[in-house]
Amino acid sequence: RDLPKLPVAEALPSMLDALDRHGCCILRAPPGAGKSTVVPLAMLGAAWRGEERILVLEPRRIAARAVARRMAETLGEQAGQTVGYRTRLETKTSARTRIEVVTDGILTRMLQRDPALDGVACVVFDEFHERRLQSDLGLALCLDVRRHLRDTLRILVMSATLETGPLAELLGDAPVVTSSGQSFDVETRFEAGARGASGPAGELERRVAAVTRRALAEQAGDALIFLPGAAEIRRLSRLLDSLLSDEPVRVLPLFGDLPAAQQDAALRPDAGGRRKVIVATNIAETSLTIDGVRIVVDSGLERRQRFDPATGMGGLVTRRISRASADQRRGRAGRTANGACYRLWSESSHESLARHSPPEIAEADLAPLALELACWGSTDSSALAWLDPPPAVPLAQAMDELVRLEAIDDSGRPTAIGRQMAELGLHPRLAHMVLRGREIGVQDLACKIAALLSERDPVRLTGPARNTDLQLRIDALQGLGTPAGVDVSLPSLERIRRVQRQMKRRLARLPAPASATGAAPPAPGAAGLLVAMAY
Numbered sequence: 001r002d003l004p005k006l007p008v009a010e011a012l013p014s015m016l017d018a019l020d021r022h023g024c025c026i027l028r029a030p031p032g033a034g035k036s037t038v039v040p041l042a043m044l045g046a047a048w049r050g051e052e053r054i055l056v057l058e059p060r061r062i063a064a065r066a067v068a069r070r071m072a073e074t075l076g077e078q079a080g081q082t083v084g085y086r087t088r089l090e091t092k093t094s095a096r097t098r099i100e101v102v103t104d105g106i107l108t109r110m111l112q113r114d115p116a117l118d119g120v121a122c123v124v125f126d127e128f129h130e131r132r133l134q135s136d137l138g139l140a141l142c143l144d145v146r147r148h149l150r151d152t153l154r155i156l157v158m159s160a161t162l163e164t165g166p167l168a169e170l171l172g173d174a175p176v177v178t179s180s181g182q183s184f185d186v187e188t189r190f191e192a193g194a195r196g197a198s199g200p201a202g203e204l205e206r207r208v209a210a211v212t213r214r215a216l217a218e219q220a221g222d223a224l225i226f227l228p229g230a231a232e233i234r235r236l237s238r239l240l241d242s243l244l245s246d247e248p249v250r251v252l253p254l255f256g257d258l259p260a261a262q263q264d265a266a267l268r269p270d271a272g273g274r275r276k277v278i279v280a281t282n283i284a285e286t287s288l289t290i291d292g293v294r295i296v297v298d299s300g301l302e303r304r305q306r307f308d309p310a311t312g313m314g315g316l317v318t319r320r321i322s323r324a325s326a327d328q329r330r331g332r333a334g335r336t337a338n339g340a341c342y343r344l345w346s347e348s349s350h351e352s353l354a355r356h357s358p359p360e361i362a363e364a365d366l367a368p369l370a371l372e373l374a375c376w377g378s379t380d381s382s383a384l385a386w387l388d389p390p391p392a393v394p395l396a397q398a399m400d401e402l403v404r405l406e407a408i409d410d411s412g413r414p415t416a417i418g419r420q421m422a423e424l425g426l427h428p429r430l431a432h433m434v435l436r437g438r439e440i441g442v443q444d445l446a447c448k449i450a451a452l453l454s455e456r457d458p459v460r461l462t463g464p465a466r467n468t469d470l471q472l473r474i475d476a477l478q479g480l481g482t483p484a485g486v487d488v489s490l491p492s493l494e495r496i497r498r499v500q501r502q503m504k505r506r507l508a509r510l511p512a513p514a515s516a517t518g519a520a521p522p523a524p525g526a527a528g529l530l531v532a533m534a535y
Contacts (some may be wrong), residue, residue, distance in 0.1 A: 003041055004074060006034030011179040012042045018175040019122065019154045020048050023146065026168055027158045029179035031331035032289060035158050036063075036126050037070045040099045043122060044082075048154070052121035055110075056101045059132050060283055061087040062256060062263050067126075068092070068101040088425070089498055090260075104134030105425065111141045112375055112422065115149060122154035127286040129162035129324065131359035131387075137369060140384040141376060143171070147385075160286070160331075161324040161356075170387055184334035186296075192346035204299060205236040209243060211342050212277065212297050216249070219340050221294025222276040224284060224332050228301040228318045230255045230456070233279045240277060248273075254280035257456050259491050266290070282321075285328045294339035298329045304357075307365040309394055312401065314365045322357040323350070359388045366390055366398040367428050371407055371414070375422045379412035405432045420510050424503065426450055433534035434503065439513050445522045446530050447507070448477055451500040453534075458492035471527060 003009065008029050018025040029035040036058075043054050058064040068085035075082055084093030085101040093100055102110070111117065123142050125135060139157070146153050157167060164176045191211055204227075212223060227233050233253045240251045254266040266278045267290055278290060282302050302321050307314045321329075326343070333339030343350070361369070369390060373381055381390050402408045407418030407428055414422070421431035430450040437446025452458075452473050459473055459482070467486065475481065476488045477496060 003038055004034060006038050008033040008035045008038050008179045011177050012039070014175075015039070015156070015177045016042065016046050018177060019043075019156060020046070022172075022175055023151065023153075024155045024171040024174035025157075026164050026171065026174055026176045027156060027179065028160070028162070028164055028176060029158065030160050031286070031328060032184075032335035033160075033179045035179070036067045037074065039156070039158065040083075040101075040124060041071055041074060044098060046121075048152075049121040051098075052119050053097065054099045054122050054124065055107065055117075055120050056099060056124045056126060057104055057107050057135065057138060058101055058126050059104055059130050059135060059286075060256065061089075061103055062254075062283055063127075063286070064101045064103050065090070065260070065263075066267060068099075071099060071101075089495075089502065104132055104138055107138045108134055108141070108372055109425065111138070111145070112372070115145060115376075117142075117145060117150070117153055120153065122156060125155070125157045127159065128157045128167075129159040129356075130286065131357070131361070133360040133364050133369060136359065136361050136387060137372060140386050143385045144376075144378075161327060163356075167387060170385055184336070185338045186330055186334040187338075187340040188330060189340065189342050190347040190350070191342055191344050192349075202235065204301075205232060205239055207344060208236055208297060208299055209239045211344065212240065213243060215295050215297060215340065215342050216244075216247075216275070216277070219295045221337065221339065222278065222290070222292040223295035223297060224290060224293045225277065225279045225297045225299075226282065226284070226301075226329050227279060227299050228303040229281060229316070230257065232299075233281065237279050240279070244277070248275060249277055250274045251277045251279065254278050254284055256281070256283055257492060257495060259495075282325065282329075284332065285325060289335050290332070291336060293335070294333055294337055296329055296333040296339070296341040298326065298341060298343050300326070300343060300345045302357075304363075305360075305365075306363050307394070309397055312397075320353060322354045324356045326350070326353065361386075361388055361390055365427075366394050367401050370395060370398040370402055371418060371422050371428050374402070374408045374412055374414040375419060402428060405429065407432065423510060424506050426454060426503070429534040430454060433530050434507065435510075435513070436533045437530050438507060442522050442526050442530065443504070443507060445474075445526055447500045447503045448474055449527060449530055450503060451496045452477065455496050455499055456492055458489045458496060460487040460489060470531065474527060 015025055015027050027035060040054050040056050043049055058067055064085045064087050068079045068083050071083040072079045080092035080094050081096050083099045084097040086106050087103045125139060142155055168174050168176055233255055237251050237253050250270050252266040269292060270276055300321055301318055303316050303318050305314050306317045330341040333341050378384055405428055406415055407421050408414055417435055420435055421428055424431040430453060434446045434450050437443050482488055
């Protein structure tokens with residue numbers, strides 16, 4: 001079957017040749033060029049692939065599903081046949097699968113279980129400019145595989161905005177192939193006056209709503225609005241539903257914790273022919289082409305995880321985006337036709353934005369990374385090739401934490417329980433809690449708490465007080481009800497239950513501990529004891 005005639009097609013011969021001769025390649029292509037969906041399909045006919053698989057790494061679950069489905073549709077198939085995907089909570093693959101789209105954590109697990117990646121011809125790192133910690137780790141491990149285990153493993157790194165010089169050097173002076181992309185004009189309008197996250201509650205949503213109404217009146221096509229998080233998306237969606245109730249417009253949220261059916265609704269054309277207004281986090285910044293979008297309204301804000309070494313805890317912070325992110329968002333309006341981007345900041349303040357967002361490895365909790373390195377057999381992180389190495393002080397702090405959690409010994413080597421912790425796919429603190437909870441007979445409760453703490457909080461309070469009681473959330477998860485003034489998100493609860501069930505399945509595959517006491521009903525105070533085992 002012929003490949004779609006997208007702009008990246010002109011770069012395919014050079015890219016395939018570079019992978020054949022050099023083994024590593026960088027493909028730089030602007031948004032909308034078709035790199036995520038066309039490049040892996042082009043590899044199917046490469047002589048060097050043989051009968052081996054292509055692994056495509058996508059940084060987000062929604063992108064992994066959407067990219068795999070788009071490729072499968074191109075082949076006239078369903079996902080799970082020639083093209084499949086695997087995410088934390090969903091797998092669609094078969095013995096026929098030759099292109100497997102995975103999220104970054106899945107790649108790490110595959111490497112730990114089979115360090116040579118036997119049966120894999122090429123690993124494709126898509127949207128590498130996002131610089132997620134697991135993507136950086138995955139690239140470092142794949143380069144280690146090429147250097148020590150299998151030099152025939154090919155690596156392709158794709159990006160729209162990444163500076164390619166340092167990356168090409170890291171990949172052994174790899175060739176850089178550039179695709180010109182498709183050129184549709186995007187008019188940029190700066191809307192000065194928005195106070196963003198620092199303004200009074202609700203001001204950001206009111207400002208975005210006003211600009212969106214004007215944009216819909218001035219421009220054709222669907223609109224894509226960028227907000228920092230789910231709470232702002234819900235508030236703006238309610239406001240727009242009210243303001244646009246008399247118009248043929250459908251308002252659709254799009255963020256990572258939405259059920260798959262609601263995510264799909266935001267990506268597909270409206271069945272009734274109505275204009276769509278998609279209100280999204282930066283999940284829609286890369287990888288996804290949403291047909292029909294010709295308007296972007298950008299709040300200029302994002303929410304990112306940041307680790308605080310003083311407390312040993314991570315938290316979400318809201319901050320201004322980089323110029324590279326702003327360019328990515330603006331490009332969403334010009335993927336299929338001319339469009340317009342409304343930015344809620346001034347032209348002069350645009351120049352003060354950071355050029356790129358800092359890589360996640362520079363500000364993340366490094367305990368999960370440290371455990372993966374220990375299980376890889378790398379007690380010295382400098383032995384691996386990094387685009388940005390893990391910062392020394394936070395990494396040392398992470399290793400001290402792993403010693404306290406019994407995951408590694410004083411020399412940095414993984415213990416038996418440390419290897420089991422890595423298999424659970426949880427933060428080491430939560431993995432330690434689950435394994436110790438199993439030993440004292442309260443593994444069900446431990447899995448509930450781990451699922452609650454690893455996912456978004458399902459509780460939304462309707463009153464002024466902020467109730468942080470964990471027991472309230474455990475009761476909601478068990479269907480025991482909640483006090484007045486507490487609103488529980490049922491989709492969030494169902495997602496947490498899925499994570500809990502998956503955790504129990506993974507736990508069942510591990511060897512039983514010699515000191516296990518067997519299942520026991522949770523005693524009063526068991527939840528507190530389990531949390532103490534983690535923290």
